[in-house]
Amino acid sequence: MRGIDIASYQGNVDFQRVKNAGIEIVYIKATEGLTYKNPFLESQYSGAMAVDLKIGFYHYLRANDPIREAQFFLSVVDELSADCKYVIDVEELFGQTIAKVSSNVRIFADFLISNNYDPCIYSSDNFYATNLDSSVKDLPLWVANYGASMPIATNFVGFQFSNTGVVDGVNGPVDLNDFSSGIFIDSVNPQPIVNTVVRIFQRTTNLVGLRDVNGNRLVEDGIIGIRTRQVIAKVFVTSNATGELVRWIQHRLIALGFNCGPAGADSILGPLTLGAVKRFQTSRGLASDGIVGHLTTMQLLR
Structure with a gap:
């Protein structure tokens, strides 16, 4: 199916002529970052609706808190009807690591899913x-490559x-696209993958008293949803820490091939475990500071 995507650059569009030219799908830029809204969004949306084009919306992801960006996006498009998946446009690192950018995309997508919106990634x-790791590669992809046949x-x-393109x-000029039926919103919402490693993490954080933003224990369902990500954001384990969360970290390091020393998972983040944490962080493109925060935890969960 032939499609175009538009933003404020295109301004007012004659959608009847667009449809007559054979275009079936139009994606409209809705938002960017935390504050930018396309000033032509409503007029472009109503124009496309009036001639019964299939419509989708996209958000340009920057380097802010991904949940706040997702909340802003949904606050703008929530009352608008869409036929196509809600797209996270990720094109720049903004000085971030691959792990951080990927984590932002994953958190944004999971927030959409938890609110019954069907997500998709747009990228070159x-x-x-x-610049994106395996944590987001289960999401549908809308890909750009100009001049290539495929x-x-x-x-x-x-x-x-x-x-x-000329339409x-x-x-x-306007972007030209070919879409498959996979771009349409599914009749059944996408289901997150249940993961035993995640379930053990949820059990461990419940045991040590880490709670979501509302003070609730996690449901031990093995799914990294919004509440589990809220708990992950609170993880901060440093040198010489002890306890069950340290034991979980050690088990994950050992399982991933990073030796914590002859004592194994002894629940103490001593020098040998600290070295294993630093080696693991380096292998995942993270700052090797030996601190297990939310980015390191996300990598340990994979």
Whole structure:
């Protein structure tokens, strides 16, 4: 199916002419970061609706708290009707590590899922391959590669093949896309993967008293949803710490091939475990400070 995506650059669009030109799907930029809203959003949306085009919305992800960005996005599009998946546009590192950018995308997507919105990633072929890790590669992909007959990525629901397209009814150049039926919102909401490692983490954090933002224990369901991510954000384990959370960290390090010394999982974050944490952090592109915070915890959960 032929599609275009538009933003404020396109301004007012004659959607009847767009439809007559053979376009079936239009994606509209809704928001960016924490405060930017497309000033033409309502007029572009109503124009596309009036001629019965299939509609989707996207958010340009920056380097803020991903939950706050997701909340802002949903606050803008919540009252608008969409046919297509809600897209997280990720194209820049903004000085962040691959692990951090990937974590932001994952948190944003999980927030959408937890609120019954069906997510999708938009990115370039190169950025997707080199700057996003495996934690987000189960999400549907809309990929850009200009001038290529097919993208390098092999599993995608949308292919943006030009950013200089000409379509009747649109002023100036516009992005051109081919979409498969996979771009449409599923009749059944996507289900997160149940994971034994996550379930043991949930049990451990319940045991040591870590709670979500409302003070509730986690449901030990093996799913990294919004409440589990709230608890992950509270993890902060440093040198010489003791207890069951340290034991869980040691078990994960050992399972992932990082030796914690002859004592194994002894529940003490001593020098040998500290060294294992630093080696693990380096292997995942994190700062090797030996502190197990939320980014290191997310990597340990994979």
